[in-house]
Every structure is written in C-alpha cells, then in structure tokens.
Amino acid sequence: MGYxxxxxxxxxxxxxxxxxxxxxLNKGWARPDRLTLNLTLRCNLTCTMCTTCYDSPELTIDxxxxxxxxxxxxxxxxxxxxxxxxxxxSDLEEILLYAVSKGFYVTITTNGTLISKGRARMLARxxxxxxxxxxxxxxxxESNDAIRGQGMYDKAIQGYTAIRExxxxxxxxxxxxxVNSILHRQNVGHYIETLQxxxxxxxxxxxxxxxxxxxxxxxxxxxxxxxxxxxxxLERVCxxxxxxxRESGFLQxxxxxxxxxxxxxxxxxxxxxxxxxxxxxxxxxxxxxxxxMCDGKLDFLNGAFGSVRExxxxxxxxxxxxxxxxxxxxxxxxxxxxxxxxxxxxDSGRTLLNxxxxxxxxxxxxxVFSRFQxxxxxxxxxxxxxxxxxxxxxxxxxxxxxxxWQDLIRNCSxxxxxxxxxxxxxxxxxxxxxxxxGFDELKRITGSLERSKLQxxxxxxxxxxxxxxxxxxxxxxxxxxxxxxxxxxxWLEIQTSGQFLTExxxxxxxxxxxxxxxxxxxxxxxxxxxxxxxxxxxxxxxxAKQTATIGVTAGMWSHLGxxxxxxxxxxxxxxxxWLAHHGQGNFFKDKEGWDRLEDISKDCxxxxxxxxxxxxETPANQLVVSWxxxxxxxxxxxxxxxxxxxxxxxxxxxxxxxxxxL
Numbered sequence: 001m002g003y004x005x006x007x008x009x010x011x012x013x014x015x016x017x018x019x020x021x022x023x024x025l026n027k028g029w030a031r032p033d034r035l036t037l038n039l040t041l042r043c044n045l046t047c048t049m050c051t052t053c054y055d056s057p058e059l060t061i062d063x064x065x066x067x068x069x070x071x072x073x074x075x076x077x078x079x080x081x082x083x084x085x086x087x088x089x090s091d092l093e094e095i096l097l098y099a100v101s102k103g104f105y106v107t108i109t110t111n112g113t114l115i116s117k118g119r120a121r122m123l124a125r126x127x128x129x130x131x132x133x134x135x136x137x138x139x140x141x142e143s144n145d146a147i148r149g150q151g152m153y154d155k156a157i158q159g160y161t162a163i164r165e166x167x168x169x170x171x172x173x174x175x176x177x178x179v180n181s182i183l184h185r186q187n188v189g190h191y192i193e194t195l196q197x198x199x200x201x202x203x204x205x206x207x208x209x210x211x212x213x214x215x216x217x218x219x220x221x222x223x224x225x226x227x228x229x230x231x232x233x234l235e236r237v238c239x240x241x242x243x244x245x246r247e248s249g250f251l252q253x254x255x256x257x258x259x260x261x262x263x264x265x266x267x268x269x270x271x272x273x274x275x276x277x278x279x280x281x282x283x284x285x286x287x288x289x290x291x292x293m294c295d296g297k298l299d300f301l302n303g304a305f306g307s308v309r310e311x312x313x314x315x316x317x318x319x320x321x322x323x324x325x326x327x328x329x330x331x332x333x334x335x336x337x338x339x340x341x342x343x344x345x346x347d348s349g350r351t352l353l354n355x356x357x358x359x360x361x362x363x364x365x366x367x368v369f370s371r372f373q374x375x376x377x378x379x380x381x382x383x384x385x386x387x388x389x390x391x392x393x394x395x396x397x398x399x400x401x402x403x404x405w406q407d408l409i410r411n412c413s414x415x416x417x418x419x420x421x422x423x424x425x426x427x428x429x430x431x432x433x434x435x436x437x438g439f440d441e442l443k444r445i446t447g448s449l450e451r452s453k454l455q456x457x458x459x460x461x462x463x464x465x466x467x468x469x470x471x472x473x474x475x476x477x478x479x480x481x482x483x484x485x486x487x488x489x490x491w492l493e494i495q496t497s498g499q500f501l502t503e504x505x506x507x508x509x510x511x512x513x514x515x516x517x518x519x520x521x522x523x524x525x526x527x528x529x530x531x532x533x534x535x536x537x538x539x540x541x542x543x544a545k546q547t548a549t550i551g552v553t554a555g556m557w558s559h560l561g562x563x564x565x566x567x568x569x570x571x572x573x574x575x576x577x578w579l580a581h582h583g584q585g586n587f588f589k590d591k592e593g594w595d596r597l598e599d600i601s602k603d604c605x606x607x608x609x610x611x612x613x614x615x616x617e618t619p620a621n622q623l624v625v626s627w628x629x630x631x632x633x634x635x636x637x638x639x640x641x642x643x644x645x646x647x648x649x650x651x652x653x654x655x656x657x658x659x660x661x662l
Contacts, residue, residue: 012345013355019346023280026326028318030280033343034078035071035313038287039064039095043085045111047138048147049182049211049224053084057288061091063308065098067285070313072102076283079104084287087114093122100130101433109134109180113152115159120166125407127434128167128175129628129648134207135160136180139187140194146186147224157201164202171389171401171464173630173640174204178252182209183261184224188233192240199250207252208241210264210337213298226265235262257339264337276336277343279326283317291316296328298336375455375487378656383456383489384624384635385442386463387470390435392416393497393523397547397582399464399638404435408469418500418527425471432471437627439472439479445625445652446483452653455488462495463624463635466523469500477508484513491515498528503535510537516572521546526560543570548579548596554604566597567609581610623656631655 018030043053059067071079079099086092086108099106112135115123123131138144141153160177167175179198183191195206211224226234241258245251251258263269278294285308286292286301295303305321316322346352394402409416411429424430449456459480461467470476477494484492491514498519509517509532517532521544532542544560546552554564554577562577570578579600582593597608624632629647630640637643645655 010359013352013359016346016355017352019277019280019343020349020352023275023277023326023330023346024349026323026330028280028322031074031076032283032317033076033281034080034283035067035076036080036082036282036284037064037067038082038084038285039086039092040084040088041287042088043083043111044088044114045085045148045152047149049184051212056286058089059287059289059308061095063289064095067308067313068095068099068102068104072104074313079106081106082109085111085114087119093119093126096123096126096131097433100126105130105132107132107134109136110159111136111148111152112156112159115162117162117166120159120162121169123163124166124170124172125434127628128172129630129646130434132176132178133163134178134180135203137198138182138184140190140197143184143187143190143194160201160203168639169401171399171404171639173626173628174643176204179203179206180209181206182211182224183234183237184211185226185230186224188226188230188237191237192244195244195250205250205252208258208261210261231262231266234265238262254339257337260337264335267335269335269337274342274344274347276329276332276341277346278329278341279322281341281343283313291322293322293325294329294332294341295325296332297334374453376453377455378457378621381454381456381621382458382460382619382623384460384463384622385437385445386465386625386627387437387461387467387473387476388435388465389463389627390469391465391523392469392499393466393520395522397522397549404465407431408435418502421469421500422502430471435465435627436470437476437625437629439476441629441647442476442479445647446479446488448647448651448653449488450483452651454653454656455490457490458493459484459489459491460493460495462493462518463626464638465627466497466500467494468496468505474504474508477505481508481511481513484515493518495520496528497524498526498532499524501528501531503531506531506535509540510535512537512539514539516541516543518543518545518578521557526557529560541573542575543578544576545570545578545580547582548593548600549582550596552579552596552600554579554600554606564604564606565609566601566606569610571609623652623659625652633659 015030022028022030040058041052041054041056043050068079081095081099087110089095096106096108108131110133135156137153137156138147144153145151163175163177181194187194198206238258238261241251242255245253245255245258260269284292284300289308290304291306291308292300293303293305294300303325305325306316306319308316389400390404390408391398391400391402392405408430409424411431412424413429414420416424461477461480467473480489480492483489493516495518506528509515517540519526519529519532519542526544529542529544536542544557544562546557548566557577560577562575565571565576565578568581570576579597581597594608601608619634622633624635624637625647626632626640630643631645631647631652632640632643634642644659647655
C-alpha cells in the first residue's frame, strides 16, 4: 500500500481491467481506489470563494474508526480525510494515528492557522512518511489575507513552522508538506514570485488550483474570476508555470493541467476527452455520513445516494442509486478542469489487451534469459538498512532522542532487557507504530536489486537506532543471509549495542557466510560479546567499537583481550577493539577528533590508521535506507535533508541509477 505498483504487473493489470469493465457495464465490480471522508464541514475562516464550509452534523470518532476499519478490510488503498478545516476537530490526531495504524498513508489539507506547537508535537508522533500535509495559501500575504482574513497568512506560516520544528525536535525525517494555491485574478501578477517564496520557506511543492465555477453576478466572480482583460497575463503566467514544471518537480500539476487553465477561464474548455471515473474511482462520504458524488453539474450534495449510518461501504458501492448516478456520469457534458477523476490506465480496452500481451511476452523472455544473467557488482558498494531508529542509549553522540525509547517502553512493567524484551513484545506492551522498517519493505528492496541484478559488497544493518529491537529481527536477518548466499551481497554487517542479543540471534553469527558484528560500546557495555565469541563461525569478524572522546583510553577495555585499532574505519579481517574517529561535520570538530586519536596513539603505542577522508564527505558508492524508506547517501544526513528518493514509491535500483547520473 505504501509503494507505487508497476503499471506492467499482472496485479495492476487485473485491477485496471476490472475497473474498465465496471464502467463499461455500469457495475461496482472493482472496489474504489480511494475512500474520501469529510471529517467536518466547520471552518474557522470565511474565505470569500468558499461554498463548502458550514455547520453540519458530524460522525463520531467511533463511526469514523469503523469507516477506516471497513476501508482497510475492503482492500481500498487510499484513505483521504478532508474538511472543512480538519483541525476544528479536537480528536483529529487520534483519527490520524488510527488510520496510520491500519496501514494507510494519509494527507491532510488544512489552512494551517490552528496548528499550535502542542498540536504539532502530537503530529510529530506520526511517522513522517505516513502523514503528509497540504497547506492552503492563495498567494502572498496581501492576496491571501484579502480572501482568508487579516493575519491568516502569518498564522498559516506559524503552523507550518511549528510542524517543522516539532519534527526536528523528535528527530523525524523531513515530512512532505505542500502548498495548495488557487491561481486567481488578484494574485496572477505576482504568482510566480509567490511560488518562489514558498520554495524558499522550505515547502516541498505547490499544487496550483482553479476556482470552481460561480454565478457571474457574485462578488467572488467579479473579484477573483478572470475577466477578458486578464487573459493575456494569465496565458503568460501559465507559460511560465509550464517552464517551471519542465525545470523541476516543485509544481505537482501535470503539464496538461497547466495548459488547460486559460481555456477553462475563457469558457472554452470542452469536456475532457478521457472518461470521468466519478462513481468508480472514489467513494466519497460527507461529514454527516451521507455518500455523495458529482451530479453531472459539479454539485456533490445533489448527488447523495445513501448513508454509512444505514448500510456498509460495500452496500453503498453496489446500490441501485449509485448505479443510476454512474449513468449520469457516463453521459456528462459539463466542462470541468478538475482531473481528480481521470483514470487513464483503465480508459482503453485495446491498451489493456496490449499490456497483457506484453506481460506474457516479457515473462517468457525473463524466464528464458534470467538463468544466464549474472550479478552486476558495484565496486566497494555498501547498502545501509535502518531496521529501527529507536535507541535505548542516552549517549551524547546518539542521533535519536531518548524520548522515542521512553515512549516505546512506557507500558512495560520493568526495564527492558534481552531476557524480557520478547515477552514484552509478544504480550503487546510495546508499541511498534513508528520507527521500524517493515519486512515487506525489506523484501521490496531485495526484490528490486534481484530484478536489476545489482550486487553490493556489503549490506549493513543499523544506523541511528538499535536494530535488535525490531519485532521481526530474526527472519529479516535470515532474509539477508539468504541473499548473501545467493550473491546479492558479498558480506553482512550488523551494528548493535549487544544489549538485546539473544542466543537465537547469536546463532546467526555461526552461519557460513562472511559477516561482521560491530558491538557499540558507546551505547552499551560490551553485552553480548562473549555470546558472539561462543557461537561465531569461521567467517565471522567481531569488532568492539568505542568513539575516541575525552576520557576514553585503550586500557579501559583491556579486559576484552582485543588488539587496538585506531582510525576512521576498521580492517576487514580479525577481531579488534576499534577506537573510532568522531567526526562532527565541521573542520574544527574533525581536527579535534584526530588530535584525540593521536593522543591515544602515544599512550598505547599503536598507530592511527586513516586516509583522513572527512567523515561527513558523501561516499560515492553507498545508499542509506531509513526505516521509513527514505534514501540518502550519507549516514551523516541524520535528518534526511538530502534525500535522493523514497523506496516506498521507487524501486531502489532506479534510485541507484538516478544517483549515478548526477
């Protein structure tokens, strides 16, 4: 659900064929792509162009959770909560957490003015890859406030900033936050400059919106709707938007969307050539529980066809009333610029047949030739997988807040250790709602590498947190062992404090593959080292790592009986006590770290081994995948500010190829 399914797969083809036949025969055979729910129709603003916000009865939180449950059980992939202003509901955060717990990736559209620092901290509890936001800003401060009320632009920016700060405080990766911005008569003259301001503020993109059709004698039509005297300016701005679209991915609209804008306001846009999929693509529930859809004249309330309080979602979807509404959509001739209900992958029966033919032919080719394909090695390639970003260590060099650990174990009756961790996990005392890579995501990553035959020298488990906390750590490690055996990786590295090492995990160190266990003495006290020594195999290397900071000496770990290695990376053979350089990402801290290693070198008589490569330099042949599937190039990028992709939506092999082209 959290990744984009390839168009050329049997799974997606089957879905698209069912949708095609459903529309052709006016049936509800295919379940909708999304379930849209107005959480409320109340709003704290009175925007001049708005006709959709008013007082209305609302579903209770239990009724909303039931809708989410039905949506999940039905297999509908997208839950889409809307308003009104969603933050008018005091229980919004609980609703969002519940939707995420059911596996949904959620986007909330808001005016941003009700997002206090407290509410932002509550939102920061929701994984940044699972919750995105769209903030409505209709131009710069002056033009936005003329529509939405004095001071509302600044309040919206304060809300946006509060979310960014709360995420940073929680140690979250960067959350996707877009701007929804209506292009209208009052902001067209400075619209391009306004978009550049949004980018400078750190927004991740802009969705350009259009006004809904209004009566010619309304105030909104006169003040915001484009008149004939504005068309030259509008066309010039749309050409600039098209150029911006070609230059970067900041604009979320398609080129076709942008090209249609002038014709829409000239009243010259004919009904879209592609068929409308309203009534097949989406099931839309209003705040009072009524199921609604377009009536063929852009009036959704007039298209009501039942209520969730009177029947299930599936009952509504297969009702005779909805079948009648769908018939209207099939013959609709109302000009409409909104592309929400396009579904081009199901439009053409001939195209679907061609796709099926291509899949059959491609499948036969892969079956015949795959056995002759060999791995494509990446020289010195390293893939870092973050199974968890939660750490039990409060060491000053830890890159994850200790509060995550405290939240994780808040229901545990005693301090969590290797002896009781599995019991706490199995009895439901530990909340794994955030911070842990899914096993399915790991399989997607290795599946992508298998199809592309990319081979990394090393796959390393660990980064910002303790991997052995993962509830599925054993099967996930065995999955990687399998791929070391089959050539995807040459060797396996596991980074851990050792505190949660169990006998069954230690047995993995005895498997017949090349592997390295790095036991972090900064996060622990050497727990698990003796167990690893007991079960290790002939190809297993054991490294005890301690960062060389003030107070650290080689002698303090002499009881481990390991030879000392000083430097930025340990050797690939032999067991060592590795006193590591602590790079901080700036020249002075970097020099301080090397000076500290030189001091230890004089005390213990061991040389410092290093090529003096700055530890914050981006490695050339490395990919780092966070627990929530964000991809970066350096382990120094702990806030994922330099993300190069998202493995939830793009195959890792494609991300690798795009990085190599930079």
